[in-house]
Amino acid sequence: MTVKSVLAIGSHPDDVELGCAGALSAHRAMGHSTSILVMSGGEQSRNYLGNLRELEQEASAKSLGASLYWGGFVDCGIPDDHTTIDRIEAVMDAVRPDVIYVHAPDDAHQDHRIVAAATVSAGRRTSRILYYQSPSTTRFEPTIFVDISDHLGAKLSALTCHKSQVNAESVQLDAIAASARHWGAFARVVLAEAFVPVRFVWDMGSPRSILDDYIDVHASAEEILQRLTTSG
Numbered sequence: 687m688t689v690k691s692v693l694a695i696g697s698h699p700d701d702v703e704l705g706c707a708g709a710l711s712a713h714r715a716m717g718h719s720t721s722i723l724v725m726s727g728g729e730q731s732r733n734y735l736g737n738l739r740e741l742e743q744e745a746s747a748k749s750l751g752a753s754l755y756w757g758g759f760v761d762c763g764i765p766d767d768h769t770t771i772d773r774i775e776a777v778m779d780a781v782r783p784d785v786i787y788v789h790a791p792d793d794a795h796q797d798h799r800i801v802a803a804a805t806v807s808a809g810r811r812t813s814r815i816l817y818y819q820s821p822s823t824t825r826f827e828p829t830i831f832v833d834i835s836d837h838l839g840a841k842l843s844a845l846t847c848h849k850s851q852v853n854a855e856s857v858q859l860d861a862i863a864a865s866a867r868h869w870g871a872f873a874r875v876v877l878a879e880a881f882v883p884v885r886f887v888w889d890m891g892s893p894r895s896i897l898d899d900y901i902d903v904h905a906s907a908e909e910i911l912q913r914l915t916t917s918g
């Protein structure tokens with residue numbers, strides 16, 4: 687269950703950075719491949735101008751060293767059906783994530799709720815899915831923390847790429863820094879990002895990589911037992 691690839695999913699430009707850019711920077715520092723999937727172009731933003739928000743998102747992903755994927759849906763119109771799940775699955779097929787980050791489901795924004803639920807469906811075979819906090823999250827009781835004491839600068843730099851949003855409603859840099867210190871105190875480190883696990887398998891050095899390598903639905907019970915007892 688070694689982590690090699692990480693996927694962070696957000697509904698709009700800057701969602702991922704607000705929720706887990708520090709963790710993405712930490713993953714990157716450990717040599718993990720990082721990818722960001724943004725499901726819509728943020729067309730409903732107050733400061734929306736042409737494709738400005740897409741350009742800002744591209745600059746931010748670049749600053750984090752992350753590959754960027756687009757969902758192709760429209761802000762406030764992300765469908766609550768299989769097309770959203772299909773798009774997430776297509777990106778998962780491309781990046782094969784060992785960890786997925788996504789919005790927490792209790793949220794005032796319908797896009798966030800829909801993308802959270804769709805990600806849990808798309809990630810049904812993924813061993814680690816973590817919910818991150820958004821400014822519009824309504825309930826959040828984290829029990830998993832990532833130490834971002836060395837990565838707050840990278841997080842703030844990425845957010846600063848979203849120039850049209852900085853110090854507007856969602857991207858308040860002082861609040862983001864204060865939040866990192868707040869969660870750091872809970873996590874007994876200096877600065878942290880906080881997460882609620884859907885599922886979280888701790889890496890204890892198992893050589894087993896992905897479920898598909900071990901589970902064959904056509905195998906007999908004897909074959910499965912033999913594989914499991916002779917592996918690793």
Ligand SMILES: [Zn+2]
Pocket residue numbers: 697698701795798
């Ligand atoms: Zn959003």
